[in-house]
Amino acid sequence: MPVTPSQATVAIAGGGLAGLAAACALSDVGFRVTLFEKRPFLGGRASSYEHPGTGEVVDNCQHVLFRLCTNLVEFYQRIGAAHHIRWYDRMTFIEPGGRTSTMQSSFLPAPLHTALSFFGFSFLSAADKLAVARALTPLTLAEQRDTGESFQQWLDRHGQTKNAVARFWRPILVSALSEELDRISVSAAGQVVRESMKSSSARHMGVPTIPLTDLYNAAGEYVRARGGVLHFRCPVESFVAQGAQVRVQARGKDLPEANPPESFDYLVAALPFDALDRILPQAVESEPLREKITHFENSPITGIHLWFDRQISNLDHAVLLDRTIQWMFHKSRLQPIRTQTNAAGSYIELVVSSSKTLIDKSRSEIVDLALCEVREFFPAAREANLVKSTVIKEVNATYSPRPGIDVHRPAAITAWPRVFLAGDWTATGWPATMEGAVRSGYLAAEAVASAAGQERNFISPDLPASGLMRLFS
Numbered sequence: 001m002p003v004t005p006s007q008a009t010v011a012i013a014g015g016g017l018a019g020l021a022a023a024c025a026l027s028d029v030g031f032r033v034t035l036f037e038k039r040p041f042l043g044g045r046a047s048s049y050e051h052p053g054t055g056e057v058v059d060n061c062q063h064v065l066f067r068l069c070t071n072l073v074e075f076y077q078r079i080g081a082a083h084h085i086r087w088y089d090r091m092t093f094i095e096p097g098g099r100t101s102t103m104q105s106s107f108l109p110a111p112l113h114t115a116l117s118f119f120g121f122s123f124l125s126a127a128d129k130l131a132v133a134r135a136l137t138p139l140t141l142a143e144q145r146d147t148g149e150s151f152q153q154w155l156d157r158h159g160q161t162k163n164a165v166a167r168f169w170r171p172i173l174v175s176a177l178s179e180e181l182d183r184i185s186v187s188a189a190g191q192v193v194r195e196s197m198k199s200s201s202a203r204h205m206g207v208p209t210i211p212l213t214d215l216y217n218a219a220g221e222y223v224r225a226r227g228g229v230l231h232f233r234c235p236v237e238s239f240v241a242q243g244a245q246v247r248v249q250a251r252g253k254d255l256p257e258a259n260p261p262e263s264f265d266y267l268v269a270a271l272p273f274d275a276l277d278r279i280l281p282q283a284v285e286s287e288p289l290r291e292k293i294t295h296f297e298n299s300p301i302t303g304i305h306l307w308f309d310r311q312i313s314n315l316d317h318a319v320l321l322d323r324t325i326q327w328m329f330h331k332s333r334l335q336p337i338r339t340q341t342n343a344a345g346s347y348i349e350l351v352v353s354s355s356k357t358l359i360d361k362s363r364s365e366i367v368d369l370a371l372c373e374v375r376e377f378f379p380a381a382r383e384a385n386l387v388k389s390t391v392i393k394e395v396n397a398t399y400s401p402r403p404g405i406d407v408h409r410p411a412a413i414t415a416w417p418r419v420f421l422a423g424d425w426t427a428t429g430w431p432a433t434m435e436g437a438v439r440s441g442y443l444a445a446e447a448v449a450s451a452a453g454q455e456r457n458f459i460s461p462d463l464p465a466s467g468l469m470r471l472f473s
Contacts, residue, residue, distance in 0.1 A: 008452050011036065011248045011264040013236035013279070016044020017434055018422040019270030020219040021075055021441025023228060025458045026268075026448060028078075033228035034264070035220075036250050038235035041213045042220050045394055046434060048211035054305070054388050059212045061303040061394050062329045062349050068195045068202040069435035070460040071442060079218040085206040086334065092318045093171070095123050096376040100318075109467025111140045111197035123321060128164040135160055140197045141472045144190030148403045151189040152182040171319050175326050177431055178299045178353040178398045188401040188431045198473065199466040207317065209335050238279050239267055241416035266451065268444045270422035272396060274298070285415040295408040296425060301397035302355035304370045308346045308384040312374070320350075323373045324358075327351040345387065350374070355393070363391045398432035399425040412444040417451065420444040 008031050012019045015037030023033045041047055048059045065072050065085070076082040091103045101121045105113045119129060135158045138144075149157075151173065155165055170181060176192045177184050196203045208215050220230055234252025240261070241247075247261040269276055273296045280286040304325070317329045332338040332347040350370050352358060358366055367389045375381045399405070409427040412420045422444035423437065430436035442458035449456040465473035 008032065008265045008448075009034065010266045010268060010448060011236070011246065011262070012268045012270055013239075013248075014044065014270035014275075014423075015039070015042045015220075015230070015232075016270060016423075017046060017072075017075075017216070017437035018424065018441040018444075019044075019268065020216060020223075021071075021438040022268045022270060022422050022445045022448075023223045023441075024075070024078060024219055025442055025445035025456075027223050027226035027228050029449060029454065029456060031266075031448070031452075033223055033226075034262075035223065035228065035230045036234050036236045036248075036252070037230070037232050040232050041217075042230075043213050043216040045397055046212050047216070048213040051305075051390055054307075054390050056305075056307075056347075056388075057211050058305050058390065058392065059303065059349065060392050061301050061397065062327065062351050063208070063212060063434055065206045065434055066196065066202060067204040067206070068198070068463045069433070069438075070463055071438045072435045073206075074460045075219075075438045076215075079222045081215050081218040084208055084210050084215055086209050088205045088207065088316070091203075091205065092315055093121070093123060093321060094318050094377045095321050096323060096373075098377060098379055099123070105200045105203075110200050110202075110465070110469045111136075112468070113200040114203070123167050125161075125163065128161050128168070131159055131161045131164045132168050134158060136193065136197075139190050139193040140469075143194065144186045146185045146187040146403055146406055149186055150182045150403055151184040151186050152180075154186045154189075155181065167321050171321060171326060175319075175351070175353050176433075177401050178301055179400050179402070180354055183400055183402050185401055185403040185405065187406065191431070195463075198469045199463055201466075202463055205317075207329070207334055210337070211335070236269075236279055238281065239269075239419065240281060241267075241419050244418070246416070246418050265418065266448050267419045268422055268441075268448065269419065270441060270444070272423060273399065273425050274396065276421070276423070289410060289414065292408045292410050295405060297400040297402070298396040299353075299398050299400045300355045300359055300393060300395045302352045302358045302366070302394070303392045304350040304352070304366060305390045305392070306348050306350065306367070306370065306374065307387040307389065308348075308381065309387050310345055310380070310384045312346045312348070312378045312381040312384050318377075320373070320377055323376070324352055325350045325370060325373050326353060328374070328377070346384070348374070353397075359393060359395065363389075366391045401431050412440070412447045420447045420451075 012035040046063045051058045093101045103117045106116045238249045245263045246267040249261045329349045422440040424432045428436045428439040
């Protein structure tokens with residue numbers, strides 16, 4: 001018999017974006033939520049903490065969003081954190097030596113809204129631009145299917161020049177999907193392109209103006225205000241689904257040392273695929289899910305944090321071409337608290353997505369590499385002194401969006417009627433992004449509500465097409 005939401009208890013395993021989205025949505029409709037997080041802070045892979053070597057609060061990696069991320073935008077509005085996002089229409093590309101090109105919207109209707117700035121790019125030749133325009137047409141106007149072909153193979157088949165691949169396709173898609181072009185499915189790449197071109201506002205980029213965990217603490221307070229409980233340093237170790245209850249075994253600092261399993265009406269396992277594998281019961285019901293998990297691989301992201309004794313740029317952020325570093329985020333300009341404490345200097349975070357070549361390098365090797373490249377892009381950095389630095393390697397940052405992986409992504413509903421899945425790697429229709437994580441949390445929350453006899457819709461509609469894109473939506 002269904003349990004009414006006012007009576008129902010839900011355990012959430014994981015305090016990343018997927019778990020927080022599920023927790024907030026379910027708290028809103030009367031479920032009593034208990035969230036278990038293994039770290040001492042919220043946010044999962046999108047978090048921040050005080051770094052012991054620098055004494056600074058650092059994000060484990062810079063995270064951004066776009067206007068097309070409708071569920072993530074709604075989530076920030078829901079928890080009262082939307083005012084901590086700063087929006088940008090301009091995106092600056094920098095070549096080694098310092099020459100810049102800017103992408104921004106114009107008066108032209110979508111999908112032509114960035115055409116004027118695109119044709120003005122100094123880092124692409126006329127042949128490069130013609131090749132890119134040829135490929136953009138099918139990617140923008142029609143959804144792409146995953147046929148097992150890699151996006152690199154697709155680009156080769158569509159006559160892309162070497163320079164167009166290196167200076168246009170790679171910076172955009174490796175940053176978006178954290179994987180190399182020869183390991184990205186055509187469907188994933190096509191979705192990134194099509195969604196960003198569907199409206200003149202779709203590609204507006206939002207950057208948090210406070211450390212990430214401060215941002216997601218608002219979600220924790222949201223859950224607590226609705227009667228929820230949060231346990232930190234307290235991972236879920238196993239669960240057993242029996243009849244009308246799910247018995248959850250957790251171990252944590254604020255729990256008794258020999259605490260027995262706790263019973264809940266429902267469980268949402270909002271965990272990365274490898275962490276989920278460790279808590280699945282040794283039972284026949286687990287085997288189909290375990291088989292799906294075997295098809296997933298992780299892809300790393302590395303964040304390099306550098307503090308200089310003076311200002312090295314007047315840009316808030318930039319795409320860096322032709323080198324290892326892909327993005328620069330000027331944290332002392334982006335976050336007001338940094339301006340107050342370090343007004344004379346520059347604190348920047350450099351991001352390398354799909355950073356497999358850096359995994360085995362030492363911190364000093366990576367810092368030396370980054371410093372050398374930064375001084376190529378920003379002449380003022382050549383005279384600046386490096387005050388301190390650190391490197392954060394998120395080895396398991398995202399799942400790899402390889403050709404064929406989508407058929408293995410599991411739905412929120414599992415073999416156990418009272419156990420549900422969330423996570424950016426599940427079947428959200430989106431790649432491994434913060435938007436995908438929030439969507440997964442909302443989909444799991446909808447499934448829980450349905451199991452309790454209450455049909456709910458937490459998913460926000462996609463950003464509507466505008467301009468000429470309305471003809472192809």
